[in-house]
Amino acid sequence: MSSECDVKYVDRVIPRISLRDFDARVDEITAELVAAAESYGIFVLTDHPVPQSAIDAQFAAGRRFFDLADSVKDKTPFVTSANAGWEKNSQARPSTGCVDRNESYQMQFSDEHMAGRWVADDDLPGFRNQSLAFMHACHSLSTKLMMCLARGLGLDDDQTFVNAHDITKPDIQTVLRALHYFARDAAAPTPARYCRAGPHADWSFLTLLFQRPGQGGLEMCPGRDAVTDFGHGQGDDWTKIKPAEGEIVCNIGDLLMFWSDDRFKSALHRVRTPTDPAVDYYGDRYSLAFFNQPNSDCVVQGPKHKYPRVTGREFTQLAMKRNFAQLRREQERQERQEQEQERGIQKERQSAMIVPPVEFQAATSFSPYTGSMDAGDSAAASAAFSMAACMASASASAMTASMM
Ligand SMILES: O=C(O)CCC(=O)C(=O)O
């Protein structure tokens, strides 16, 4: 994993697809969606049917939720089995081995998943109805895209994907996630291993992402050839996706990559951690991610049968298993690296003691050895500390990490 500071940027043109006159232009729109899905797997929708007033209202509702005291938000904590509820600084990413520094609230359509997970009307009047209305608008737009993508793949039934995302059934897994990234002081250095959202691909079928103008940070890196490939560290060059009013960023998720036998690409993306006051956004950042996730019982099988047939539930379980195995490998790698660093420091200390330079004996506090050793000590100490913090929160959230 490269650090945020030495990242390479590439100016890619992210496809922009207008949904104007959808019914009349459906073939043209389908061709554009397929081309975008086959290349970067990420595109921007314009002239779509979700009104700006509805987007603004949902951002305002999310803002009201995040402004509540943690003790109130914690009345509806995140649970993995439901993939719903509130969590803070607890989603660990395999790419970083650390938790993302944000809070999020995940909402689902089904009463079964949301039992005890909706914030109470007394705490936030109207929040539930507002959010469900927004989710229906996102779902309705998603069904148009699903129909085009099924046609583009040449499936016999262009409703295959729509039918696999039936929000009236209790086993629907689709999620609206409201996110809040905390403001950082631009004058203070960013702590080691502080990540807004580490590189990842979504497990969903298709994600609709709403950003606020001026609250930048979203970046993408294409190039995963197979859904089984994590891709972290390969082709590590990123492109910024600037937020703009009225636009929706869509990214193909792993499920659609799997379902299309890897023809449609699920893109790596992340939210940049601000480290450079000249270019980065340090303020509070809010976003809304609508993850289309299928019914647990639907059957997933690509037209070319590249991968075995699985149910929606099995796909999610396999993705979680793979994710946590990779997370563990990354955390173990970091632990080994820290132990090696610690051993190197011990060796350096011993050799400094064997041959103490004259100036070291005379003026300890100005010695270059003292200086470098102190610097090493404090770097190692702070790395060890932050790793311990990461490990603690990662294991606390272990299997609670949300599914995207
Ligand atoms: O907040 C964002 O812009 C991206 C969020 C995201 O990628 C996720 O939650 O999976």
Ligand SMILES: [Fe+2]
């Ligand atoms: Fe994501």
